[in-house]
Amino acid sequence: MSERERVRELVRGARRIVVFSGAGMSAESGVPTFRDAQTGLWAKFRPEELATEPAFRANPSMVWDWYVSRREAVARVAPNAGHLAIADFQRRHPGRLTVATQNVDGLHQRAGSPGVLALHGNLADDKWLDVPCERCDLAVEAGRPPRCAHCGNLLRPAVVWFGEALPARVLAEAESAARACDLMLVVGTSGAVYPAAGLARMARGQVVVVNPQASDLDDAADVVLRDTAARSLPYLLED
Structure with a gap:
């Protein structure tokens, strides 16, 4: 079984999933x-x-x-295939997947994801x-x-500007989701900006890093996929 197939099986078996996304995911859309x-x-x-x-x-x-x-x-710009795959999964499986993002561009919301936890606010x-x-x-x-x-x-x-705290309610909800999840997909983030990056280290379940580049969270991952969101998420989140 390939690493991609292994992750897809983890997705299928997880009851609670968190997607934690960063700038690399938006960069695929041209942001x-x-x-x-x-x-x-x-x-x-x-x-x-x-x-x-x-x-x-x-x-x-x-x-x-x-x-x-x-x-x-x-x-x-427009949401890419990764954003759309996440939103489509959420439509098929209401309440099973939570999006927490460092991105302020609103592409997850424009793709149709409900209840996005925008850790750094909304542009x-x-x-x-x-x-x-x-x-x-x-x-x-x-x-x-x-x-x-x-x-x-x-x-x-x-x-959220430099020197400002993350919105307390949003951060608390993201931390709660991380501690309760069976699986966290860490997508397109360098893992260098805290406290947001700390979500991956408090995840209760399996952690999968999806990033074509090395990140500071690779050591926290059970699986690392050297791939992009737009290429990998439609496959990983397919029923």
Whole structure:
């Protein structure tokens, strides 16, 4: 039995599965990785100079425009065969597979996956920079970025910036799913960004790494498949 066949048998036998995905999965759809997004007008900046609350407070228009360019780049791509295979499995087997992702691009959601645990937030969404006043949501004034016409509070991208904690509820749900799963598929992540990467090390069941490159989580895996999500997941998740 090949390693791919072995993993497919693990999928078939698992009652609770977690797919933990990272940037490599989105890269197959053409989404630039975080650092590869530094092109054109943004090539002179390091991501750390833009993806922080102090940077946003110092120059909100510049940081907002960078995120607008990232949103436009994501809008031009589509979920790949790996995203679609996961969503299709979830439709066939409701409640059996949970997606936890480090990606902020929303491709899992666009593919049709329900209840995605977006550990680093969602690029398409906004939230208030400061605690909103009672009129913030009723008096949004257009701008770069939009602001509350009453108190001046700014909208910001609803992503996790450097120095910020992961959303507590989402992280807790992901950790609970990891501890309860029979099988975790770790797909397209380097395993270098914590605390998200720690999910693979707390998984109760078998851990399978799917990545064409070596990752920091290979040592936690029961099986390592040197393959991509788009090539492997349609086969692994096939009934």
